Amino acid sequence: MKISKIEFENFRNFMEHGEIRCSTDGKVTIIYGKNGDGKTTLHQLFRWIFYGQVHFNKTTTDRLYNLQYESECSFGDTFQVMGGIDFGHDGAQYSLRRTYTYRKGLVDSEKIAEDFSLSKMDEDFNWRRLDRPREIIEKLLPSGLSDYFFFDGESMIADLRVKGKDSAGKLRKALYSMFDLDVLEAAINHVGETKLKTTVLGKLYLSKGTISSGSQIAAIKTNIEGAQTRLERLGRDLESAQKRKAECQSVLVSVSEQIGGFKSKADYEKQRKALKAQRDLFLKNAADAQAHFGDQVFEMFPQLLISKAVQDAKQKIHLKIEKNRLPSGISKKLISYLTDSTTTHCICGNPLCDVERQHISAYLDMMPPRSYTSLYQDFSKTAKMWGRGYDKSGIEKSIMTVLENNEQAEKCDVKIHELDEAEKKSPDIEDLIVARQQAEQEIIELDDKISKIGTEIKKYEIYLKKQMQDFDNATKENTAAEKVNRKIRIMEEVAAYFRKKLDNESVSYSHRLEENIQSLIDDMLTSRRNVTVSPEFAVRVTDSFNDESKSEGQFAVVSFAYIGGILKMLRSEEHLSSKEYPLVLDGPFSKLDPDQRQNVVNMIPQFAPQVILFSKDDLHKVFSAESIGRVWTIVSNEEKNIARIEEGHLWN
Numbered sequence: 178m179k180i181s182k183i184e185f186e187n188f189r190n191f192m193e194h195g196e197i198r199c200s201t202d203g204k205v206t207i208i209y210g211k212n213g214d215g216k217t218t219l220h221q222l223f224r225w226i227f228y229g230q231v232h233f234n235k236t237t238t239d240r241l242y243n244l245q246y247e248s249e250c251s252f253g254d255t256f257q258v259m260g261g262i263d264f265g266h267d268g269a270q271y272s273l274r275r276t277y278t279y280r281k282g283l284v285d286s287e288k289i290a291e292d293f294s295l296s297k298m299d300e301d302f303n304w305r306r307l308d309r310p311r312e313i314i315e316k317l318l319p320s321g322l323s324d325y326f327f328f329d330g331e332s333m334i335a336d337l338r339v340k341g342k343d344s345a346g347k348l349r350k351a352l353y354s355m356f357d358l359d360v361l362e363a364a365i366n367h368v369g370e371t372k373l374k375t376t377v378l379g380k381l382y383l384s385k386g387t388i389s390s391g392s393q394i395a396a397i398k399t400n401i402e403g404a405q406t407r408l409e410r411l412g413r414d415l416e417s418a419q420k421r422k423a424e425c426q427s428v429l430v431s432v433s434e435q436i437g438g439f440k441s442k443a444d445y446e447k448q449r450k451a452l453k454a455q456r457d458l459f460l461k462n463a464a465d466a467q468a469h470f471g472d473q474v475f476e477m478f479p480q481l482l483i484s485k486a487v488q489d490a491k492q493k494i495h496l497k498i499e500k501n502r503l504p505s506g507i508s509k510k511l512i513s514y515l516t517d518s519t520t521t522h523c524i525c526g527n528p529l530c531d532v533e534r535q536h537i538s539a540y541l542d543m544m545p546p547r548s549y550t551s552l553y554q555d556f557s558k559t560a561k562m563w564g565r566g567y568d569k570s571g572i573e574k575s576i577m578t579v580l581e582n583n584e585q586a587e588k589c590d591v592k593i594h595e596l597d598e599a600e601k602k603s604p605d606i607e608d609l610i611v612a613r614q615q616a617e618q619e620i621i622e623l624d625d626k627i628s629k630i631g632t633e634i635k636k637y638e639i640y641l642k643k644q645m646q647d648f649d650n651a652t653k654e655n656t657a658a659e660k661v662n663r664k665i666r667i668m669e670e671v672a673a674y675f676r677k678k679l680d681n682e683s684v685s686y687s688h689r690l691e692e693n694i695q696s697l698i699d700d701m702l703t704s705r706r707n708v709t710v711s712p713e714f715a716v717r718v719t720d721s722f723n724d725e726s727k728s729e730g731q732f733a734v735v736s737f738a739y740i741g742g743i744l745k746m747l748r749s750e751e752h753l754s755s756k757e758y759p760l761v762l763d764g765p766f767s768k769l770d771p772d773q774r775q776n777v778v779n780m781i782p783q784f785a786p787q788v789i790l791f792s793k794d795d796l797h798k799v800f801s802a803e804s805i806g807r808v809w810t811i812v813s814n815e816e817k818n819i820a821r822i823e824e825g826h827l828w829n
Contacts, residue, residue, distance in 0.1 A: 178317060178757050179787045182263040183226070187256065189218045190813070192243040195822045199789055200806025201265070205781070206789045207796055208822075210811035215820045216791040219811070220763035223327050226260040226275050228320050229293065232329075242279055242286065245819055250281040255289070266317055266757070270298040273314070318758070321350050325740045327761045349714045352686065352743075361679045368672040371665065372641060374405045378672070381665050385648070385658040397648045404641040408634065415630045422623040429616040436609050449596050456589035463582035466575050512537055683712040686746070690714065693742030694735075701734050701776040708738075733769055737777050744785055760785035774799055797826065 184196035197219075199206040210216040221231045231241070242258045250256055261274045278290035295310035307313060318326065353359040369376020374383060383398060514520060523529050652658040691710035698706050698718070709717045718735050744758060760781075769777060778799045781788055790796065797805065813820040 178264050178266045178759055180262055180264045180759050180789070182261075183219075183222065184259075184261045185219075185222055186259045187243050187246050188222055188225075188258055188260055189241060189243060190215050190818050190820045191218065191822070192246045192819050193821055197809055197822055198807055198824075199787070201787065202806065203786060204806030205796075205800060205804055206787075206807045206809075207800075207805060208789070208791045208809045208811065209793070209795075209826060210791065211793055211813070214811040214813040216793070216811065217329075217763055218820075219822075220327065220329065220761060220791050222260055223262070223761055224323060226262050226273055227314055227318060228323060229275060229291075230320075230323075240286075241277060243819070247279075247281060247286055250286075252281055252283060254281045255279065256281070256286075272296045272298075272304060273310075319354055321354060322352075322743075322758075325743055326758055327763075328736075328740055329763045349683075352714070356682070356686065358679060358682055358686075361675055361682070365672055365675045365679065368668055368675070372405065372645065373409075374402055375409075378665060378668055379405070381661055381668065382645075385652045385655070385661050391651070394648070394651045397644055397651060400644045401641065401648060404637050404644060408637050408641065411630055411634050411637065415627065415634065418623050418627050418630065422620060422627065425616045425620050425623065429613060429620065432609050432613045432616065436613065445596055449593060452589050452593050452596070456586045456593070459582045459586035459589065463579050463586065466578035466582065469575050680712065687712050687714055689746055689749075690742050693745045694738045697738035697741045697745075697780060698734065700780055701738065701773065702731070703772065706731075734773055734777065737780070741780065757786050759787040759789065761789045761791075763791045795826075 179201045180199050181201055182196055182198050184194070185191055186194040197206075197208065208216065208219065210219075225231050225241070242256065246256065256279055258277045258279070259274070260276075261272065263270070263272050265271070272295070274292070274294045274296075276292040277288050278292075279286040280289050293310055295307045295313055296304040297307055299305050350359075353362055367377060369378050371378045371382040373379040383402065511524075520529060523533070687710045691708055694710065694716065695708040698708060705721060707719050707721075709719075711717075716735065716739055718731070740760070744760070747758065807824070808826050809822050809824050810826060811820050812823055
């Protein structure tokens, strides 16, 4: 298949009629567009025309019509969204058209009709409409491989990184159809297992209950059927939950990468990281100062308890000294002379009686070594050790350190909160942030749901196994039941044969795919990487230390090699060698360094006979002039959300 032309009208931000003519002579068709202009929209247009499906980012609207065009319509008016692809295949020319008709409503417009047609040019160059267009397209270009023909570099990397099993499952299903392995798989599923009531084996097994009599057998059969029904429903619930989780994980990775790609987001993250580091340092300093304060208090606890008492005692002694202080120049010898009983007169000439002698004798108690002054001096020496109290300045410094650091930490928290609020209010990434939060929350809820379903499945499997054992025991003596058992054994051998054949074919194809991918990676990467492909078509790429590739650039190369290996393998099949598959790439080089980009460019001609590239970067620097065919550029009016396509490279 080679696409010669794609046209559109009123498809999202492309309101006017437009068309893109593609090179069909082996040269690359390039469609340039800046971020937000509509590259992904046009890339998804291919998928919509072929299959009626679009995989736009979940943060964007799923409306296919142009909002400006709708706004100009009156209530009740009808309008259309149209897309068409002209292509050649196996010597014949085809024209594919898909049209949605909408009616303008009060709030939103409603799709009221859909037309899908495929026409083929006859020998007289007249277009004749074909019957069963969907079946024809499915044979020409299987929808299961559409992710690989219409290659979204960003989403493919996300598939390989977060939902490899799901991605491998889709690939396996598509390849099985291409190589007729789906017939074997369908046969295996049809024969099935005895524990599944809708399969051949399941129906044979339960038929033993109809040829055997007895209420016990009937009751056991009813129990088995009830458990089988419950397990089937639980299996569907589990599959649905796992599929939804894979979708959420893909959205999470995609949205996170988009957020990280915004310059404003990078600035937010850088500031937030610096503020958190500052806050953590302040909190650590506060904790250290608080711990030091505790050590200080513990060490000075005795002094803190007695320092007041010591100071009070010193004060009282001092007051006593002041109250009873001896007049200056009086000696102990003079006082002894005056208190002697033989002394009748004081030195002043006044007579001395017993009352005066007692008063004078009191001064002897104030004389050293028993004087208050002497006592005060002795006590002061002891109090100096115990009455100094605590290191007030040191304690206060520790307290201030705690308070100041806590205050600075609170200021950091305020700034972090302000950053978060500013980030939420950012018109560029607000929706992306909300989508990330929603995806994260839904994944948590789905994990819980999956766990509960798994527990219930185990419970019913144990119960079913026990009931089937009882059923076998109850019917083993019946001759007719034994005939059924022989049929069951024969069908089990048939199913085993089909499974072995399918396993062998799967291993063979996975090995060939592994060789193809390894060869392409060897040509595209300078460092050695080892590729392994499981029989389920899950791909693992490791270095010499058996570590998986981590960089986005390496994941991008792996994804190129992945699709290249698939297409190479399909083209190598004799009954498929005449078929051609176009490769439509959106943003394929954004994660590649210059060397990787050039290596991929050199390998692209091996992928497909026709390559259509969407890019925001100038590819004239990586493709040779003779390898470039038609070139188009998206011209966008961001204010009105309207874009158009013009031929030529319109910016430097």
